[in-house]
Amino acid sequence: MSDVQCFDASALDRVLALPDEHPERRHARACPRCGALLESYRLYQEPGTDADAPHVASADARLDAWLREEIAPVAAPSPRVSTMTPNRRATRVTRWDALLRPGPALALAAAIAVVALVALWPRGDRTMQMRGAPGGATVAVTSVRLDDEGLHLMWSAHPGADAYEAILLAGDGREAARIPLGAGTATTVPRARLPLSTAPADPLFLRIAALSGGEVIATSTVRPLPGP
């Protein structure tokens, strides 16, 4: 083995950029530890065909939603750069994106509907209850998955809540269903209880409300329902 000392992870980019004949690269070839570390990093940087697998797109969308809900604050001043970079938009495949894809007109209409939905909600007979919710969106939805069995939901507990309910909204903002979720923070809503069969092509949105004595005390943000 060469006399060059083993390098640590902070040197990975530097060593990778060196020519093959450089002593540190020669060392990496001779030293199983450094060589394995360097090759692992090279593989990490090259997703290859694995990136095309369907589960990757699904996981990517879920991680994106999770980051926005768990790391980014609800109403934070965003960095100058938009989080929707062209590259990421192109790789994210969700039911929402698929619905937007047919054309700019539909995309615009859907976007207006969502903006109106978020801006105007809550309205109607629950207005006073929703207005009383401290801080607005304080229930964090941590997992939403729709499959043949139904809608699998997980959300954060809200202090003082004795029950939760899911509010499903159509693309135009109309309330499509209101489904009691019980007192826990995870449940599966059977597919038969979801308003999917009437107009399967319509986008659906979800909001989870925390209740105390039947009154809404907090809600989550509105988010699109993922496809199966």
Added chain:
Amino acid sequence: MPHPPLSDEELVQRAVRDHGGPAGRAAASELLGRHRRAVYIWCWRYVRDPDRALDLAQEVLLAAYRALPGFESRSKFGSWLFVIARNCCLKAVRGPSLLRDDEAEIDDLPHPDGDPQRLVERHEDEERLRRLLVDHLDEDERRALWLRCFERMPVEEIGRVMRLENATGARALLQRARRRLRAALDRARDTEAGAAAAEPSGG
């Protein structure tokens, strides 16, 4: 005119300057979002289960967010995050033995007992083990064995790293490496036994 995207380093600065605050969290979310795909794919390669990989990726991203204030910019953010992902994956999967690996369909030769074997099984003396590999295995063999046993990399990924045609090639390489290592350990054990027998017995 749109602003140019912030670099990873600029986002790190923002995230650290206001860690836990709204601007810091927004910057961290953007920063981690750029790397989430690579992290997920890395995790999936280890566990081969989308749900488990998603949990693992969330664990990685959360750990990175919490550790951001300690990021010293000695390396690029991407390689720093890679180390966190690598460590999380190493914790999540069991490391196979240097001498036996059911997943790699290693032959059923009885593996020797004795101090050298226990040494490598416990991974206690990395430097001595590294010397052993360098002395007795060729470059490909030791690389494959190290990736499998210390990086805990699945056999399929080893094939990819080593640019072998398929996993069968990686399995064959691992099998050969283990056989040679086993033989080297046997010789080392015999040498130690011979040396012990030659020593005069004490009183």
